[in-house]
Amino acid sequence: MKLSQILGKDKITLSFEVFPPKTEANYEAVKKAALDVAALNPSYMSVTYGAGGSTRANTVQIASAIQQQYGITAISHLTCVGATKEDIDHTLDSMKEAGIENVLALRGDRPKDFEGEPFTDFHYASELVEHIKARGDFCVGGACYPEGHVDAHNKKEDITYLKKKVDAGCDYLTTQMFFDNNIYYNFLYRVREKGITVPIIPGIMPITRASQVKTACTLAGTNMPERFRNLVDCFGDNPKAMQQAGIAYATDQIIDLIANGIHNIHVYSMNKPEVAAGIQKNLSEIIHD
Ligand code: FAD
Helix, strand or coil, X not given: CCHHHHCCCCCCEEEEEECCCCCCCCHHHHHHHHHHHHCCCCCCEEECCCHHHCCHHHHHHHHHHHHHHHCCCEEEEEECCCCCHHHHHHHHHHHHHCCCCEEEEECCCCCHHHCCCCCCCCCCHXXXXXXXXXXXXXXXXXXXXXXXXXXXXXXXXXXXXXHHHHXXXXXXXXXXXXXXXXXXXXXXXXXXXCCCCCCEECEECCCCCCHXXXXXXXXXXXXXXXXXXXXXXXXXXXXXXXXXXXXXXXXXXXXXXXXXXXCEEEECCCCCHHHHXXXXXXXXXXXXX
């Protein structure tokens, strides 16, 4: 099913994100963890893609297994950095063959060894969105950044380019993680003001290990509120306590979003079925069939 048929209804959706195996050696273990998340029967799932296409085939395989074994709609992520139109068409063909109807179209980040090299066929995700849409087969999503993308000179410019990407054919957007919902509400106001009307799905990252904080804040430029910092300071050295606190914090964010009228919630559960299940359980009286 196309995501556009799932979103935008009165029903609240809760979706989970997983990653594909990176090597043959860990293939079965990573696949099992992804499918254990699918067994929780979320509204839909998304499967990430290694920039540069390192896990290209695995993304499609995992998305296809989720759909076939659990009947859950899966989104395949796809990055265009370093790819030719031929590479992209090859991947899109394999998605179509596997019955995948949803793509999250991304630019991706250039691996360190390619920095400074000329671009191939795509400079920005908007070009990929346009290319995919021209085929007519897929429901296409894009990424957005409530705190501004790290490359953007400022948030205003980032939203101007985001509008261009949506106009190229995005059916919906999913946000980068944020730990303060006011950042999302403010972003929503600013993008609606600029005429972006597609669903903007908040992406919630449950931080269940202290080491994840560094990645979130350094690579993605995510702001860490004092309340969240205290939690990591207090529980960061105790893995079980940190997991429980991270699930509780993410649950709290989700309940606040739903209470403010946001119906579609995406959780960066990654391949942690226990984390996805913890959040789902906390919301059992709020989100059900
Ligand atoms: P773009 O939309 O192209 O934007 C990138 C930058 O270019 C922004 O600063 C933007 O303002 C600027 N820009 C856009 N258009 C123009 C223009 N015409 N002229 C000048 N500047 C412009 N990465 C992966 O490798 N695999 C994944 O599976 C993956 N999944 C993700 C899922 C989500 C929901 C999010 C939020 C991110 C994900 N990423 C993933 C990370 C993403 O690839 C990086 O954040 C990347 O740096 C930007 O990708 P984009 O698609 O947002 O790029």
